[in-house]
Each structure stands twice: as structure tokens, then as C-alpha cells.
Amino acid sequence: MLIKDMAARLQITPRAIRYYEEKGLIKPQKADESGYRHFTEEDVWKLQTVVTLREVGMQIEDIRLVMEKMEDQQGSLLHHLELQRSVLYSRWVEMSKLIQTTETMIERVKHDGVMDAAALYELAEGNKRLRQTRDNWVDRWNFDQIADHYDELVLGEREGFNPHENYEYVLDTVVAAANPQEGEQGLDAGIGTGNLASRFALRGIHMSGFDQSLQMLQRCRQKHPFIPTKLGTFFAIPFLENGFDFVVTSYAMNHLTDEQKLLALAEFNRVLKPGGRLVIADLMFIDQAERERHLRALRDAGEEEAIRIIEDKWYADRSRLIEGLQDLGFEVQAKRLTRYVHLLLANPR
Template identity: 50%
Template sequence: MRIKEVADRLNTTTRTIRLYEEKGLLSPAKSRTNRYREFTEQDVWRIQAILSLREAGMNLADIGHALAQWERSEAEELRHSLELQRASLVEQWLELKQVIETTEGMIATLEAEQSLPLERIFELAEQSRRWKRQRGKWTDKWGFDQLAPTHDERVKARLDGYEDYEELLDCIFTYTLPVEDEHGLDIGIGTGNLAARFLEAGCRMSGVDQSREMLKRCRSKHPDIETKVGNFLALPYLEKQFDFVVTSFAFRHLTAEQHLLALEEMLRVLKPGGRLCIGDRLDEDEQQRLALWLIKHNFRPQVHRVNDTLSILIAVEGVDIEDA
């Protein structure tokens, strides 16, 4: 096929196809007689793949990397590339959502007061900038990819701060009060040890983790758990997806300001009437600060001590725990 035929078939332009050639993503053969480009079905498939990945927001450099993985049948590598792209798009979407909410706040102030004081503009804009900075600061400072191969052995041996690991996971499961067929999310799922308890109780489970190696081990152990690359500050899900959200031994890795942004994300993906349960080493001041924030957002929190250092923060939207 000639370039014009390919462009018409794929509803694109010859200019676009030539750009892909210039960037090294395509190398169609040239006819020996007239030196025109001759596109094979494999070339057409490749162009279609490029167009699809561009539609998903991937840049041309990353597309070249993804196509190489695809052609080498490196499914795990390609999956990871696509997951990273999805995580990036979620962050961009959340930032745009924050801009929209900031604009909405300005409009609401203007309608209520018939004016828009500069200090109110500065306040709304600063909040938007602050959340953007916090998301931008997220990096893997803890090396969980390197820790993943020995994680289960270390928690079983109660090493590295995991002395009460099983006890905390049991308490989170108990206080969450799971019901069969509910859909739950485990943030910082690791190798899936907490999520497995809910899976065994008949719940459908999803899990988010920043560590590729942790997720690989989780999928190997528990193929029925849906896993996604992500973190507390940008959960790769739309609003109101889950009946409950849980996390263990992960919340402590966030800063105080990131705690509140993480709570916003957890509440965003919870269904109306949903519940969240955080199990970790949080001091009393931090527990009180988080509890007050949850109360302001129509959640009724309670704190339960597991031992001298570990605690559970459980909250249900709109009702007291005893009534849930």
C-alpha cells in the first residue's frame, strides 16, 4: 500500500505518518522501481498501535519504547509502561479537577458577595498550588522494589518493625466489618496479605501500590485481586467505586500535609456511606488531627489501640461506628 491509502484506511494524514517515520517509529520499505514507500500489513498495524497509544496520551519517545517491548513479547514490561502512563494521566486529571474546583470556588464567592476579594483568590489559588506540589513530591524513597523478594519472609519473622503485623491485619479486617460481594480497595497493598483476608470473606478486592515488584508478587499469589500502579495522592480510579478502603503499615510514610490529601483521595473513591480503615503507627496528636478532619467531612471516626505503638482509625460516612 502507498502512504495515501494507509492514511485513508486509518483515518489519519500522510503528514502524521511521515512524522512517525522521522521519529524512527516506522521504516517502510521502498519500491525498487519507483522508490515509493510500500506499507505492509505489519506497518499498518504499527501505525494503528502508535495512533492508539497517542490517543492514550503517551508521547512518541515512550511509544517507541512500548512498541519495542510489544514486538519482543515482553508483556510484563509493556504492562508496566502502560500502567505508568495511566498513573501520569490520573495525576493530570486530578490537577485539572483541582483547577476546576478552584474556579468554581471563585464563582461561588462572586455570586454570594457580588465581589471577589483578592485575599480569597490568593487563598483558593494557594490551596491548588499546595496540592499540586505535594503530588509532585511523591517519589519512592523506601526502595520497596528491592524489599519485595523478602517481604513475606520478613513479616513472617516479625522483623523490621513488623512485630505485630498479623495482629494489625486481623484488627483491620475485624473493624472494617466486610460483607460478602462488597468491593474494597487496599492502598499500599504490597504482596496482598491484608487484601487476601477480605478476598477469603467473599469480597472483591483491588489494590494500589507504587512498587512494581510488590504488585508482581501480589498477582502471583492472588490472581483474583485487581492491581494497579499508583499511590495515596493519585488513586487510579474514578469517584465512588468502593464500599471500603483499607491500608496497613503505609500511611506513616506520608508527611502531615500529604495525610490530608491522601484522605481526600480515599473519600473520593468511596461510595456514599462507605468506610475507611487505617492501621499504622500514628501518635495521638496525628490521630486527633485526622479524626477532626474526617468529622468536618461528615465521617464519624473512632480510634482503637492494637498495642502501645499501633492503632486503627476507622470511619464511616454520616453515622457512628456502632450504628454502621
């Protein structure tokens, strides 16, 4: 078909088609003498893909990579679409925060009658710091690399220091604390390979999950194909507001700094239904004083490997988490489960 036929079929302009051709996304054949572009059904399919990816905001360079890999790498398009969805949720959450900041600025100006430049600057800087806190997270632990043997790491016997001791007991305790009821919707934040979410699903509870590691998600989908999962982060949970009766998370927040943990708590609150509850089981110290005492005792005992493992992550300050949850309107019950794992049950006031 000719370019005008292609444009009519896909409801786009010939100019757009020429643009995508210039960018190398499609390569129609040209007649020997007329110079007219001749498009095949394969060109139609490729252009439909391009238009679809542009609709969800994917950049031209990223689309080119997708198109190059689609024929060679099974699942590449799905992977890139999942990445794009994660990016869109991040932008959406950031835009929501900007809107909230702007609304606060407007209300302050209305109330004061004048524009306090210093106060407005403070609000803007606060929003900037939040964005930087979200953007500064890096996967230093290579979860994509350890996904295939993650279960062995947490379930296997280990000599010496073991932050995952009594792992299955911890997960069972999370389920009991969440107290899931028939018909409820639950979310596993940082689902990993699905060891926690599957316990709920086997009780007939509808569970969803997200994780920042595609390989961990692929392993989870192999083990538990009945649990829907998404690629996403704790700072932009890839679900809309008020969708879940409860949120659970285990052994995941220790990969977030104290400031990032507070952002994650706000995201948990966003996706919970009114009256929803939250259960966290993770590596923690009661407060900074307990952390310092414990590290000092390990140092005196020559337990350098244990110190290295603890300092490789961000064991939570339980008191700060409780304070953050209380600021969000939760009542919190705390319990130590193992030497390092604490459980927090947060219910709305």
C-alpha cells in the first residue's frame, strides 16, 4: 500500500509516518522509478507498535531499542512496557506531589494576603529534596543476579550470622497479624519470589505484588503464576489509590534509607483503602541507641563479618518507623520476632 493508504488505515498523518521512517523505526520499500513508498502488512504491524508505545509516553530512542530486540528476544516488548508503566507511575506520583505543593502555596498566599518568598521557597525545596530522595536509590545488591537462588539464600541453613533465621516463622506471623478475610484484596510490597504472597493466596485471598527487580518477578511468576505482579518501586507503587484492604512487606525495607522508608510508608497509605491495615516484618533495631550498643558488642566480640552484613543495608530505626506511621494516622503495635526481625502492625486510628 502507499503512504496515504497507510495513514488512512492507522488514522495518523503521512507526515508522522515520514518522521518515524526518518528515525529508522520503519523501512518501507520504494518503487524502482516512481519513488513512492510501498508498505507491507509487516510495516503496518511495526507502525501500530510504534504508535502504541508513543501513546504511553515512550521516547523514540527507547522504541528503537524495543523494535530492534523484539524479533531476537522473546518478551522484550513486555519488559519495556513494564518499564514504561513503572516510569509513568513515578511521574504520576511526582506530579501529584507537585500539585499538592502548589495547592499549599496557593492556600498560603490566600491566607497571608501576600507572597512570602521564603516560605514558598521552603516548600519548593522540600519537594525537591523528596524527589532527590526517591531518585537516589540504587540496587547495590544485584537482585537480578541473585533471583534464581534467592530462595536458597533465605531458606537454607547458614553457619554464623543469619539475618533470615526462622524465615518461615516470620512469614507465617505476618499472615496471622494481617488476619486476612474472605474477599479482601492484599498487596505484597517487594514481593520478591512470592514466598509471602503465596501464603495468602493459598488461603483464597486475592493478592497482588510489585518488585523493582524484573528477574525476581519472573521467578515469582514461574512459581506462582496465579499472583498478578508489576514492576515498580516503593516510591511509586504501580497501583492506584485506595485499592487494597491490607499491605504486607517482609525483608525489603532494609534496602531503603531512613528517609526513603518514610516515603514508602506514605505510598503504602496511598494505596490502602480507608481503614486498611499494614504489616511490616523487617530487620530493625528498637532505636539508634540499641543499634550502637549492639554494634559495639559485636566489635568487642570480634564479629566483623556480622558488622559488615548489618552495615551493608539500612536496618530500620523502629522508633522512627512508628513515629512516621503515627504521623500518617495509624496506631502501631510492635513486636520482636527474632534477634533482628521486628513486626509492626499498623491499624488506622
